[in-house]
Amino acid sequence: MSGEAQTASEYIQHHLQNLTYGRHPDGHWGFAHGAEEAAAMGFWAVHVDTMFWSLLLGLVFLFMFRSVAKKATTDTPSGFQNAIESIVEWVDNNVKDVFRGTNKYIAPLALTLFVWIFFMNLMDLIPVDWLPWVAHSVGIEYQKVVPTTDVNATMGMAIAVFVMIIYYSFKIKGVGGFMAELTMNPINPKEMGLPKLFWPPLMIFNFLLEVVGLLAKPVSLGLRLFGNLYAGELIFILIALVFAAGSGWMAEGLQSLFHDGHIPSWFYIAAAVTVAVTLWLNLKNILSTKRTLLLLLIELLLVGGLAFAGGQLMHFGWAAFHIIVILLQAFIFMMLTVVYLSMAHEHH
Amino acid sequence: MNINLTLILQSIAMMVFVWFCMKFIWPPLTSALEERRKKIAEGLAASDRAEKALDEAKQQAEVLIGQARDQATEIIDQAGVRGNQIVSEAKDDAVGERQRQVRAAEADIQQAASQAREKLRSEVVSLSVKGAEKILGKEIDAGTHARLIDELVAGV
Numbered sequence: 001m002s003g004e005a006q007t008a009s010e011y012i013q014h015h016l017q018n019l020t021y022g023r024h025p026d027g028h029w030g031f032a033h034g035a036e037e038a039a040a041m042g043f044w045a046v047h048v049d050t051m052f053w054s055l056l057l058g059l060v061f062l063f064m065f066r067s068v069a070k071k072a073t074t075d076t077p078s079g080f081q082n083a084i085e086s087i088v089e090w091v092d093n094n095v096k097d098v099f100r101g102t103n104k105y106i107a108p109l110a111l112t113l114f115v116w117i118f119f120m121n122l123m124d125l126i127p128v129d130w131l132p133w134v135a136h137s138v139g140i141e142y143q144k145v146v147p148t149t150d151v152n153a154t155m156g157m158a159i160a161v162f163v164m165i166i167y168y169s170f171k172i173k174g175v176g177g178f179m180a181e182l183t184m185n186p187i188n189p190k191e192m193g194l195p196k197l198f199w200p201p202l203m204i205f206n207f208l209l210e211v212v213g214l215l216a217k218p219v220s221l222g223l224r225l226f227g228n229l230y231a232g233e234l235i236f237i238l239i240a241l242v243f244a245a246g247s248g249w250m251a252e253g254l255q256s257l258f259h260d261g262h263i264p265s266w267f268y269i270a271a272a273v274t275v276a277v278t279l280w281l282n283l284k285n286i287l288s289t290k291r292t293l294l295l296l297l298i299e300l301l302l303v304g305g306l307a308f309a310g311g312q313l314m315h316f317g318w319a320a321f322h323i324i325v326i327l328l329q330a331f332i333f334m335m336l337t338v339v340y341l342s343m344a345h346e347h348h
Numbered sequence: 349m350n351i352n353l354t355l356i357l358q359s360i361a362m363m364v365f366v367w368f369c370m371k372f373i374w375p376p377l378t379s380a381l382e383e384r385r386k387k388i389a390e391g392l393a394a395s396d397r398a399e400k401a402l403d404e405a406k407q408q409a410e411v412l413i414g415q416a417r418d419q420a421t422e423i424i425d426q427a428g429v430r431g432n433q434i435v436s437e438a439k440d441d442a443v444g445e446r447q448r449q450v451r452a453a454e455a456d457i458q459q460a461a462s463q464a465r466e467k468l469r470s471e472v473v474s475l476s477v478k479g480a481e482k483i484l485g486k487e488i489d490a491g492t493h494a495r496l497i498d499e500l501v502a503g504v
Contacts, residue, residue: 022352038350045352054358058365065373072380074387088377108374112366147358152351156358163359 008241015128015237018047018150019135019142033141047150049135054147057119061112087115091334098338101172101345106338109164113157114334120147121229121326125319128236148229148329151222158222161337165217168344177347182210217340221333228329232322239314275299473501 013035020038022045023029031048032038038045068084077085091114095107123146135143147153169178183203184190194202278299282292300312477497 018354020350020352041350041352043352045350045354046357047352047354050354051357051361055361058361062365062368062373065369065377069373069376069380072376074380074384077384085377085381088374089381092378105370107378108370109366111374112362112369116362116365150354152354153358155351156355157362159355160359160362 011241012234012237014142015132016144016234017142018144019049019140020045021048022046031141047144047152049142049144050147050150050153053123053145054116054120054153057123057147058116061115061119065111065115087111094335095338098335099342099345101342103168103341103345106341109341110334110338113337114330117148117157117225117333118327118330120153121330123147124149124229124232124236124322124326127315128233128240146229146233148225149233151226151230154226154229155218155222157333158218158225161221161340162218165214165340165344168341172345173347182214183207185210217336221336221340225329225333228325232318232325235318236315236322239318242314271299271302469501473497476500 017035017038020032020041021030022032022038022041024032024037025040032041032045065084065088068081072081072085088111091111092107095110099106126145131145132143135141144150169181173181183206185206186209187202187206189199189202275296278287278292278295281287282289287295
């Protein structure tokens with residue numbers, strides 16, 4: 001929840017600040033209070049929120065899939081087992097299509113990356129203020145709940161992938177093969193028939209080009225995911241800002257209902273419960289859909305005015321679009337990882 | 349947006365998760381899928397076989413039904429022949445019996461008629477003798493007139 005006199009940029013900055021635990025410049029360890037303190041910690045700091053949520057979601061993934069794997073039967077699968085199996089099969093097929101080598105570790109790697117990243121991206125669809133508000137109410141100042149909007153998280157995964165690329169390059173191609181790949185491309189002095197005297201400068205040139213290309217792989221892998229999710233998160237924050245500002249403006253009448261002119265939080269909780277009950281009644285066929293929509297509109301207007309409803313619509317629209325983005329980015333990360341590792345497995 | 353230790357920790361977390369997945373999630377799931385695929389393939393093959401067997405059984409059944417039909421026709425034919433035979437035998441029996449009865453009746457009738465004729469004749473003889481006695485006024489000597497009387501009797 002936004003504080004008392006928070007400006008828009010403060011609101012945004014607050015939302016983009018990780019909960020950082022690290023070593024202060026004076027040497028003692030503790031949480032950073034504000035962006036400057038976090039920056040001053042340098043490398044020796046951990047984004048506790050990023051780690052917490054990514055580990056939690058990773059464990060959710062492991063638990064979900066492990067629970068199915070444990071009792072996987074060859075009989076007719078139940079609904080949940082079916083869903084998990086179809087994901088596994090889909091990943092397996094994708095990997096088989098792309099990966100030319102024979103390495104049984106690639107497919108589970110791809111599965112882990114895809115589902116884990118998807119779960120982390122999915123956190124982006126939780127309204128931006130909810131979890132930070134919960135955290136705030138238990139005394140945690142900063143909370144960034146989408147791990148993939150933290151460049152450390154995405155680059156951390158990309159670096160792990162990069163290490164695997166290097167490992168398999170050396171393992172499959174051999175040191176000589178890998179070096180030849182780095183130095184004899186794209187200008188091959190051997191094929192050009194140049195005397196050996198001219199080889200070293202060309203090889204150095206090739207090496208510089210290829211190393212850039214090699215390093216670009218993890219960087220693009222990590223930054224692509226980060227950039228997409230960060231931008232998405234930012235737009236959610238902006239929408240939240242717009243509709244918070246709008247509701248502040250439109251809800252003056254509402255504010256005047258309360259004696260101190262401040263809308264208490266229980267009002268919003270009551271509103272959320274009312275909306276939930278309305279939707280539930282519709283699902284139980286007690287309310288017709290037409291009436292439900294009308295009721296929802298009235299409720300939204302009542303709670304925050306037109307701007308609130310507009311904000312809701314914007315949020316819904318962007319969220320609907322963002323579902324595609326988060327799925328696609330998880331898929332791209334997975335596929336690129338597989339492609340890079342496939343390239344690392346290729347002989348020349 | 350600071351690069352810090354999170355980078356390394358995230359790499360470690362990822363490697364651990366990937367390891368867990370490789371070890372405890374992927375193998376059982378894929379082997380289950382593979383086994384089910386095999387099972388389904390076997391099931392489909394079995395159903396193919398069953399279908400073929402069904403076809404064969406149907407053909408066999410048709411042959412059997414044909415045979416049974418032929419047999420039934422034969423039996424019916426035989427029965428018809430036998431029936432006709434029985435009927436004609438019965439008819440022959442009946443005709444024989446009728447003829448026999450008719451013959452017996454005819455014999456009875458003839459016997460009765462000849463008895464009656466005999467009786468009549470003897471009565472005629474005695475009547476004629478009595479009549480002649482009366483007419484002649486004397487007794488006809490049966491011995492002397494026997495030829496005459498016999499002629500008379502034969503004439504009756």
